[in-house]
Amino acid sequence: MTAEPYVPAHGGLRALAEASRDYQGCDALEEAGIDRNAAYLTNAVKHFKFVPEERGKRRIHKKPSAAEVRACRPWLTAELRTVKPEIVVCLGATAAKALLGSDFRVTADRGVLLDFPELDELGPQHPRWALATTHPSAVVRAPDRRSAYQGLLADLEVVASAL
Template identity: 45%
Template sequence: MGPDTRARATSESPAGREQGQEYDASPYLPRRGGLAALRRASADCRGCPLFQDATQTVFGTGSPTARLFLVGEQPGDQEDRQGEPFVGPAGRLLRRALAEAGLGDEEVYVTNAVKHFKFTTAPRGKRRIHKAPSLREMSACRPWLAAELRLVSPRLVVVLGGTAGKALLGNSFRVGEERGILRPMPSLEEGEGEGGGLLLATVHPSAVLRADDREAAFRGLVADLSVAASALD
């Protein structure tokens, strides 16, 4: 998409028609269809300004009947370029942790709370540096996540890190307080309590990569995912 097209799409989008208007992806969701229809529609999402700088929408992928549903924060640099979630270093570490926790053969669906890469550019060079999405951006993207959860209907949702936890459990969520604990999955539908199934929180794999003691952090991630494996037995 060229600059002129992006500028026109921004002015025509719900986020761009009026400065200060709430971000919201809801108008871009299809009225019917499965995950394939949802993925196609997400490519044209203009629910918040993040689409303007990202290469593309990075939608979820995996088994439509998966019992295990993994939610990360947002696409990283490699995910933004390739159009698939968890294909960079954090994804490779996550797959290793899943295997060690006994979930290597489990069919999974993997997605992010926010579908576009948010970043700043390094002062020197062209390196793109991850920037955490805001609460407004998470809220705007929430309808996509809610639709994915409704269609997949997993038995267990694992939230990876603070942003994913806040997207599902609210802004007061703290991964350090909640990690490794099974709890009922809340509903993302307005006015409803529990959504069916279970939820478990753990750290994001990128936090393991940044840890001073990476081995200890990795073992902690595996221990949390082992709780998830036991819940699926």
């Protein structure tokens, strides 16, 4: 799948923001049995920063600092209070650590439905479960993309069966 059909030819940032609501990136949700219309996708950390790659012109994403993760927490909790999801899927280590704690390791505990942590700022209306998996960008960078994709898909199938 490519994003090309979703990218507007004109309209600048506003048009891109509107178009991004319809583009969800890959077919893994549907392959796992999750209806895209029932899924709400967000990002635990709203910062995007990069460092230029030394070998060329590519931009390499740079992990957000702990301060940036903390700064985004009110936004994430506001989204969780508004959407009231049953399950929160943490895509990648940064999202998992932001929600499940700094000791959480995606490599050790991915694909496991966990009780959602008690967060004071959410009160009694918190999600039932959390699940962490690899970030989809890790699939793209993996030496064996097919195997990495199958791992992501298996994790999402856990979510689909719980719903």
